Amino acid sequence: MNYPNGKKRSVQLSRNLNSHKQSYSNRGMSLEEDINVTNQYYLTHDICVIHKKPTPVQIVKVDYPKRSAAVIKEAYFKQASTTDYNGLYKGHYLDFEAKETRNKTSFPLHNFHEHQIEHMKAIVKHNGIAFVIVRFKTLGKTFLLEATKLFPLWDRQYDDAGRKSIPYHYFLDNGFEIPINYPAIVDYIKIIDQLFF
Amino acid sequence: MNYPNGKKRSVQLSRNLNSHKQSYSNRGMSLEEDINVTNQYYLTHDICVIHKKPTPVQIVKVDYPKRSAAVIKEAYFKQASTTDYNGLYKGHYLDFEAKETRNKTSFPLHNFHEHQIEHMKAIVKHNGIAFVIVRFKTLGKTFLLEATKLFPLWDRQYDDAGRKSIPYHYFLDNGFEIPINYPAIVDYIKIIDQLFF
Numbered sequence: 001m002n003y004p005n006g007k008k009r010s011v012q013l014s015r016n017l018n019s020h021k022q023s024y025s026n027r028g029m030s031l032e033e034d035i036n037v038t039n040q041y042y043l044t045h046d047i048c049v050i051h052k053k054p055t056p057v058q059i060v061k062v063d064y065p066k067r068s069a070a071v072i073k074e075a076y077f078k079q080a081s082t083t084d085y086n087g088l089y090k091g092h093y094l095d096f097e098a099k100e101t102r103n104k105t106s107f108p109l110h111n112f113h114e115h116q117i118e119h120m121k122a123i124v125k126h127n128g129i130a131f132v133i134v135r136f137k138t139l140g141k142t143f144l145l146e147a148t149k150l151f152p153l154w155d156r157q158y159d160d161a162g163r164k165s166i167p168y169h170y171f172l173d174n175g176f177e178i179p180i181n182y183p184a185i186v187d188y189i190k191i192i193d194q195l196f197f
Numbered sequence: 198m199n200y201p202n203g204k205k206r207s208v209q210l211s212r213n214l215n216s217h218k219q220s221y222s223n224r225g226m227s228l229e230e231d232i233n234v235t236n237q238y239y240l241t242h243d244i245c246v247i248h249k250k251p252t253p254v255q256i257v258k259v260d261y262p263k264r265s266a267a268v269i270k271e272a273y274f275k276q277a278s279t280t281d282y283n284g285l286y287k288g289h290y291l292d293f294e295a296k297e298t299r300n301k302t303s304f305p306l307h308n309f310h311e312h313q314i315e316h317m318k319a320i321v322k323h324n325g326i327a328f329v330i331v332r333f334k335t336l337g338k339t340f341l342l343e344a345t346k347l348f349p350l351w352d353r354q355y356d357d358a359g360r361k362s363i364p365y366h367y368f369l370d371n372g373f374e375i376p377i378n379y380p381a382i383v384d385y386i387k388i389i390d391q392l393f394f
Contacts, residue, residue: 049319051279054253057269072254075269082248086283091324093290122246127288 031100031135031142034185035085041184048189050087050094056080082119083130089189090197093128095120096188100135106165107134109157117154120147129196133178133188134171143175144191228297228332228339231382232282238381245386247284247291253277279316280327286386287394290325292317293385297332303362304331306354314351317344326393330375330385331368340372341388 061074083097120130130147258271280294317327327344
């Protein structure tokens with residue numbers, strides 16, 4: 001696996017996207033929906049195999065009516081112990097979480113959970129590729145940030161003067177804007193290609 | 198990644214296990230519970246990062262009572278689009294499905310679903326490691342069978358004279374008995390090590 005030299009964070013790539021982006025930024029689809037469409041496109045075109053994990057639910061009561069499907073009558077949302085998305089690209093393990101915010105100047109860290117960060121740390125330790133996709137909805141900008149760039153900010157938030165959010169400029173400086181292209185809507189695999197392959 | 202030469206299917210490994218196996222074969226825990234315990238052990242000891250995916254549920258109705266957690270009041274089980282387990286081992290993507298049967302002479306193929314087989318085919322195509330774990334409960338035997346050894350039997354079942362099940366001896370000849378060791382209960386990573394690393 002080739003790691004990027006840090007010089008490749010191409011301003012050119014970000015700039016090129018502006019023309020495409022406009023037509024999609026106001027479609028009103030959530031980041032999750034966009035990523036699901038993207039993953040389906042990737043799967044159909046044999047680019048990679050990435051799936052969203054189902055929402056974890058604690059099932060308490062199930063009815064089994066005659067001649068029809070079982071009905072869950074009581075259940076509760078559980079906190080996930082991992083990120084939402086994982087899968088396989090060119091033989092490598094990929095793992096990521098996706099979040100959006102209406103904020104314009106920073107991304108609040110409480111959008112992530114401690115166990116998700118712990119999970120991503122384990123992934124990095126075992127040589128997987130971990131990252132987050134963060135969308136600033138109001139700005140119409142979507143970034144990929146490697147998990148290793150997130151960890152120091154996450155850990156520092158517990159210090160006395162620690163910030164509880166990631167400034168927008170941190171994404172500009174350390175992240176990569178994701179191409180918003182049709183038909184792969186949030187074309188994050190292009191960034192992964194640039195970063196790791 | 199090193200593929201096995203086929204000679205390594207060690208009878209010795211299977212034989213060694215018999216002494217350990219007896220003490221665990223009648224604990225009454227399901228294969229799923231055993232694998233969850235195993236994965237937790239692997240995670241805690243930094244061996245690999247494998248998680249079971251949550252059961253996919255279609256949520257229809259949710260109540261939000263004041264001052265207490267949201268309650269799902271109507272939901273339905275959905276068919277999974279992937280296998281139940283995936284994750285990361287030594288930088289490689291691992292993916293598997295686990296099933297048990299009370300049969301003594303064969304494993305019925307209807308325990309798997311077409312989309313799970315399709316998913317495992319995609320994993321193999323993208324250079325991931327895909328396999329199934331099958332337990333013959335009554336016999337107290339648990340096997341790992343590489344997905345590539347399952348595909349021909351799956352595809353052949355639709356032929357005129359195609360068998361709808363996998364004979365037990367096929368597991369003896371083509372699979373690997375999984376060590377049942379404490380504290381990793383279904384120590385499948387030992388087989389993966391032998392096969393791929």
